[in-house]
Amino acid sequence: MKRPATTPRLLTVSTCTLLLLVTCATRAGADPSDDEFALNGTFFAVSDGQYAKTNDRFHDEATVTSTWTITTDCADFEDCTGTVRSDQGWTADIQYAGRLWKVVRDLPDWEHCPDGSTAPGTQKYxxxxxxxxxxxxxxxxxxxVGPSGACGVNQWLDVAMPFTLTKTRP
Structure with missing residues (x-):
């Protein structure tokens, strides 16, 4: 008897689904206190100004280096939150979402305007x-990124740089 054309496809999907469920169950069942998924320790942070882009055009910026101390707690492999403390004097929240770690902080006087005023910016790692x-x-x-309309220009200022974070000690 000939199998219907959809049988192999359904078998493949079922096999993949089963493998995904087993993988997720194994990782989700891990004890979050073992810090398997947490990002903790001291790190050397580098924002590489040599390859910076300003409003999507290459434009050299100063390279910024700092030391970060990161403390996170994870409920499971998808739910991690914590704090970053930089040796530059700032502290911000960190979270893991969508396979990426994210750190967001506000910079009150980030953009300097020709008239001497300033505009805020939001920095996101x-x-x-x-x-x-x-x-x-x-x-x-x-x-x-700064707000559109800052310094009398109807466009936001957007500066992006490659970033590396290297663990130096636990």
Whole structure:
């Protein structure tokens, strides 16, 4: 007897679904207190100004280096939150969402206008592990955006730089 054309496809989907459920159940069943998913320790942070883009055009900016102390707690492999403390004097929340770590902070006087006034900016770091780097290095972007209309210009200022975070000690 000939099998219907859909049988292999359904079998494949069922097999993949089963594998996904087993994988998720194994990871979700892990004890969150073992810090398997948490990002904790001291890190060397680099926002590489050499490859910065301002409003989507390459434009050299100053490279910024700092030391971050990160403390996170995870309920499971998808739900992690915590705090970043930088040696530059700021503290911000960190969360894991959509396979990326995210740190967002407000910069009150970020953009300096020709008339001497300033405008705020929102800085967002997004980073993750990358198979092309050693396991102690996370890579992503440092992006800061100011409001449209700041300094009398009807466009926001958007500065993005490649970002690396290297663990220096637990």
């Amino acid at each position: 997004t980073f993750a592990l990358d198979d092309n780097y050693p396991p102690n290095v996370l890579v992503g972007f440092d992006r800061t």
